[in-house]
Amino acid sequence: MTRALLFDCDGVLADTERDGHLPAFNETFEHLGLPVRWSADDYARVLRIGGGKERLASLLTPEFVERAGLPDDEEAQRAAIAEWHAEKTRRYTAKVRAGEMPGRPGIARIADEAHDAGWLLAVASTSAEESVRAVLEHVVGPEAASRFAVFAGDVVPRKKPAPDIYELALRELRVSADDAVVVEDSANGLRAAVAADLATVVTTSSFTVDEDFAGAALVVDSLGDLPDAPSRVLADPRGVGPLDLVDLGTLVALTH
Template sequence: MSPGLLLDCDGVLADTERDGHLPAFNATFEEFGLPVRWSQEEYGRLLAIGGGKERLRILLEPGLVARAGLPTDEDEQRELVARWHRAKTQRYTALVRSGALPGRPGIARLVAEADAAGWRLAVASTSAEESVRAVLEHAVGPELAVRFDVFAGDVVPHKKPAPDIYLLALRETGLDPREVVVVEDSANGLRAALAAGLTTVVTVSSYTRDEDFTGAALVVSSLGDPPEEPATTLADPRGLEVDGAVGLEHLQRLLGPQQGATP
């Protein structure tokens, strides 16, 4: 069986949280007349909550509900959150498609290497599928994007750090967990992948550099595109000795000579 490369979206394909999701949330609050504006610092804390709708639900605390004249009925609140999230997703997707959020260093290169070697490619994310597909296409290009299975949004009951999205990806692709490398950017994502029994590389993003990545097989600043944007190694417990760029040979070494071998 071919090995698999599973990627998170936000922070892995592109550094989307600060420059994409946050302004889309704030523009949506303004559109709906909500007296809310999340700062970069506050949004960084909110990233501990997996999923955009889940973050929006914290607005439904009694004080804001009363102040903004929001409904108190649970069904009406659920529909309102869904409307907010649809509007935010449309804004965010338009921003991505404008080209404002380029792929992170090394992502297109590594994906091309894995595809050429016959690796199975997939994205596993708690973001809305429409957003994920837009980011994916811009990060790796349309020809490689169609090679991916995409598992995203509300397709599982529990979002990261629960392992559900990765367990779904394994079931649907038929991949052996021993033959899979995940690339994540956050502690929540790392915990989800580890709970699914998956070897995980972390590429830290603007919000996650200081998080606890115990259990990661490798932690780097990015996958790297030297000489302009080389990767810096932050933790290397497996002794891979990455020199500026994480390549397919490093992923093969993480899996071992049999699982990671090129077909």
């Protein structure tokens, strides 16, 4: 039997939304002279939309288009969104490479445990592949990152909460949903994983802590690293706790 451990990127590998994506979006808006700046509350609402380009496209109300002096035709607007997103990705990736976003507790540890036990590893994210690979290398190191398959960006037509990216990952990895576990941090990501029939561990992050995680196999504040950052269980519907660390044994129990 081959098992697989699949991670979302943003909010799971690192708290990238708060420390990376939001400031990179706002720096991009300022750099391009766009009449918008997202507050933390604004961004929490925008995060309900899957994908960076899709979040940018949500700005394009008639009023915004007029205020920003943007073209009216859809093709030109799509080109503008692609330009904005590329600029934002450059700025975000620079923040990752500068070490501004530390990895979340337990990620490197459990990736090593899974690899040593013969599990396949993957990241499945709606973020741009360049951004995902930068975060992955920063969090687990280049050697460990090379063990991961990466499914990211526009590789599927529908983004989370649609299950497409997880279904693609399972096909490409040739693993049954019964033999895989997902680590997510958002309700959208959880819905995508559950729709693909995947057992899902939720590790809450800055922008998702108050979301509805009904359907998760386990909800924790982090995977945990001892002794300094133990995991705190927030919901345990399958009764795998009590625990202060989510380890490979925990994940195996969730797939039964």
